[in-house]
Amino acid sequence: MIPNTMKAWVLNSPGVLRLKEVEVPKIREDQVLIEIDRACICNGSDPGIFHGHEAYQTPLIFGHEASGRIVKKGNQVERFAVGQRVCWWFEAGAFAQYQAVTPGNVAMFQVPANLTLDEAPVMELVLAACRALMEVRAGKGRRTISICGLGPSGLVLVQYARALGYEHIIGWDLFETRRNLAISLGADEVYDPVRMAEGRIHGIPESDVGVLMMGDDCLPGEPTVTAFMRSIRTGGLVVSYGHPEGGCRFSPYVFQARNLWMRGPVNDMDVIRRRGEEVIDMVTDGRIRIEPLITHRVDFEDFLPAFENVLEHPGEQIKVILKWREQ
Known part of the structure; x- marks a missing residue:
């Protein structure tokens, strides 16, 4: 049963982040609704978005590195099914209990079966970096x-x-x-x-x-x-x-x-989808390892102090994994 409201970290304005109760997104026919299993802090992009970035208008739901399970899909979505674990590059709005994602606008993949819940959200970073x-x-x-x-x-x-x-x-x-x-x-x-x-x-x-x-x-x-x-x-x-x-x-x-x-890096989504399949294979067979990158695990509700630590002490952590307390 999908609730009507959810918790989400909202960037109200540059430098002002709050945990709020907001409506669960209503999806279009070309979208999927994903129940977020795990998310992680992006050491590279999140600080700039937090401080104010021309590409992002506030207020917005913060974060873009996450993975989860499809719980609803529109009739125009063909390649993915309800129940699949997925990861994707790139769509903001990940630091919430649910996120609406448009597969036609992103590079979306099934999460390799051998990846743990904690490793799966780092796939967004892996796909991004490999570009x-x-x-x-x-x-x-x-x-x-x-x-x-x-x-x-x-x-x-x-x-x-x-x-x-x-x-x-x-x-x-x-x-x-x-x-x-x-x-x-x-x-x-x-x-x-x-x-x-x-x-x-x-x-x-x-x-x-x-x-x-x-x-x-x-x-x-x-x-x-x-x-x-x-x-x-x-x-x-x-x-x-x-x-x-x-x-x-x-x-x-x-x-x-x-x-x-x-x-610059590749930004052509068709290339990212095609090459991304190779990247998924490399993660599956261990040529790209994710677990060694994970240095911290915190509850979603405790995101803000963890993020402040990333801002103030960038050398102390690599990937910080976020999960909801009730998971």
């Missing part, structure tokens, strides 16, 4: 890769790059715990950008591809992105993926002198 390399496959001229930022997305990308056949994977991150986890998940070597920003770049093997997964640059001196670009071979590719709230600074001289190319 950075969905069209940058390993091969001739693309054998080595560097990843700047080993937060949740960067740690997923370490595993995806290995599964795609990259032969040498290098990681950059400020936090030792993340660097160590990257090694355990398949990185060949890792570096602290504090040292790299000081110009000690010579001993690092040059990479064919560099992926920017970092948030705001908090280091003094030369921008971290400039130092990172110095580690990419002449004529190499830089993929810009991260969401720094303060924008991204780098030297155009270094970018131009090294004859680098830059592109």
Whole structure:
């Protein structure tokens, strides 16, 4: 029995989050209604949305990383059925007991049967992060890769790059715990950008591809992105993926002198759906592991202090899983 109302974390205005009782969404014929099993905090996007983002109008139900079970579907929905466990990229409104999702607007998949309830919501992050390399496959001229930022997305990308056949994977991150986890998940070597920003770049093997997964640059001196670009071979590719709230600074001289190319992640939904099936297979067979990314589990009702901790101490947690207290 689907109730008339539900609890949801509502962003009333930038910086103002409240747990409220709201109406359960009424779905259209092209939508499904999902009872949320678990959700998780997005370390990359949620802080920017919380502080105010041009793409999101308040008030809105916060959050976008979740998974759950379809409890109702419209007549126009063909590929999914009531009772299926699903994950999807991307639709906001996940920090609630129920969410209406439009399969035609997102990349939606059945959750692999071997994933636990806690692992399943992280699939949104996995699909999102893998977009950075969905069209940058390993091969001739693309054998080595560097990843700047080993937060949740960067740690997923370490595993995806290995599964795609990259032969040498290098990681950059400020936090030792993340660097160590990257090694355990398949990185060949890792570096602290504090040292790299000081110009000690010579001993690092040059990479064919560099992926920017970092948030705001908090280091003094030369921008971290400039130092990172110095580690990419002449004529190499830089993929810009991260969401720094303060924008991204780098030297155009270094970018131009090294004859680098830059592109963003894949946003074509047809490509994401097609490549996403491969990603699902990689998670199913263990080439991409989710459990090592989960560092905290809290009740949905206790989301706000957990989120504040993510904002204030980004190095202390990777994925924070949220569940309703009665589950």
